[in-house]
Amino acid sequence: RALEYDLRAAISTDQFFLVYQPKIDFNSRALVGWEALLRWRHPSLGLIAPCDFIPVAEESGVIVPLGRWTLNEACRQLRAWLDAGKADAGVAVNLSPRQFLHGDIVEAVRTSLAAHGVPGSLLELELTETVAVCDIDRVIAIMHELKRLQVRLSIDDFGTGFSSLSYLMRLPVDILKIDRSFICQLVTDQRAQALVKGVIDICEGLGMRVIAEGVETIAQASLLSVLGCSTMQGYLFGRPMSPDQCEEARQPFA
Numbered sequence: 001r002a003l004e005y006d007l008r009a010a011i012s013t014d015q016f017f018l019v020y021q022p023k024i025d026f027n028s029r030a031l032v033g034w035e036a037l038l039r040w041r042h043p044s045l046g047l048i049a050p051c052d053f054i055p056v057a058e059e060s061g062v063i064v065p066l067g068r069w070t071l072n073e074a075c076r077q078l079r080a081w082l083d084a085g086k087a088d089a090g091v092a093v094n095l096s097p098r099q100f101l102h103g104d105i106v107e108a109v110r111t112s113l114a115a116h117g118v119p120g121s122l123l124e125l126e127l128t129e130t131v132a133v134c135d136i137d138r139v140i141a142i143m144h145e146l147k148r149l150q151v152r153l154s155i156d157d158f159g160t161g162f163s164s165l166s167y168l169m170r171l172p173v174d175i176l177k178i179d180r181s182f183i184c185q186l187v188t189d190q191r192a193q194a195l196v197k198g199v200i201d202i203c204e205g206l207g208m209r210v211i212a213e214g215v216e217t218i219a220q221a222s223l224l225s226v227l228g229c230s231t232m233q234g235y236l237f238g239r240p241m242s243p244d245q246c247e248e249a250r251q252p253f254a
């Protein structure tokens with residue numbers, strides 16, 4: 001496939017870059033972290049969104065070198081912010097299932113942190129639920145190895161693909177990210193509200209933190225806060241932005 005060929009070439013020719021979306025605490029409006037999101041500036045096709053190339057990268061295996069590039073770039077940026085005295089928050093990087101299960105992910109994370117002298121505590125790794133249904137014992141073993149590097153682990157898009165809550169209980173994850181499909185119905189749909197409230201309570205019971213994704217309105221944010229979730233991410237507070245824009249983004253948010 002042409003795109004697969006271009007993907008391989010793009011890593012060595014600097015066509016990828018990361019943008020960063022803020023995660024905030026709604027009560028204080030303070031920044032609590034950034035999520036790094038991958039972008040591809042293709043020489044002839046222009047800007048290509050991850051949903052159009054991540055699946056190709058997954059299928060072809062290019063996700064392994066590409067994921068290493070992303071981890072390294074996030075750590076390079078963290079180092080730059082540390083050096084500038086602006087490392088006021090950590091960075092979360094998305095990992096795809098293939099990269100997690102077959103990419104020697106522990107070595108990749110360790111190498112990126114060490115290369116830039118970044119403490120693991122500033123790095124968060126976001127995994128989708130689908131990764132956990134493959135080989136639960138292997139997933140748990142890898143997660144424990146990652147935890148030894150002090151990184152935080154989160155489950156992304158929670159509620160959209162999990163097969164069993166008993167898996168959740170066994171995974172050493174720190175944070176659940178409630179998928180935005182629940183947040184967009186939150187204000188109008190009682191059932192979405194009950195579900196979100198349930199997830200927030202489960203997190204509290206399991207000693208996990210919880211964050212709501214895709215918060216776009218004050219009404220959603222206020223309701224989430226009342227339901228017990230004050231950590232949020234979404235266009236209401238900030239879109240994914242360049243590192244320069246991150247430095248200019250002034251707190252408090254919104």
Ligand code: G
Nearest residue numbers: 036037038049050051054070094095096240
């Ligand atoms: O940034 P955007 O909304 O376009 O992202 C679309 C999808 O691509 C999201 O599901 C997001 O998790 C995924 N994505 C963005 N950046 C990365 C990345 O660096 N690695 C992986 N595996 N997925 C990413």
Ligand code: G
Nearest residue numbers: 094156157213214215216233234235236240
């Ligand atoms: O799957 P993941 O959660 O990583 O997806 C992140 C994607 O969601 C990014 O592409 C980002 O641009 C998008 N996103 C972030 N905040 C919002 C929001 O408030 N509304 C919508 N519609 N998309 C959002």
Ligand code: NA
Nearest residue numbers: 035094126156
């Ligand atoms: Na994510």
Ligand code: MN
Nearest residue numbers: 156157177213
């Ligand atoms: Mn998500």
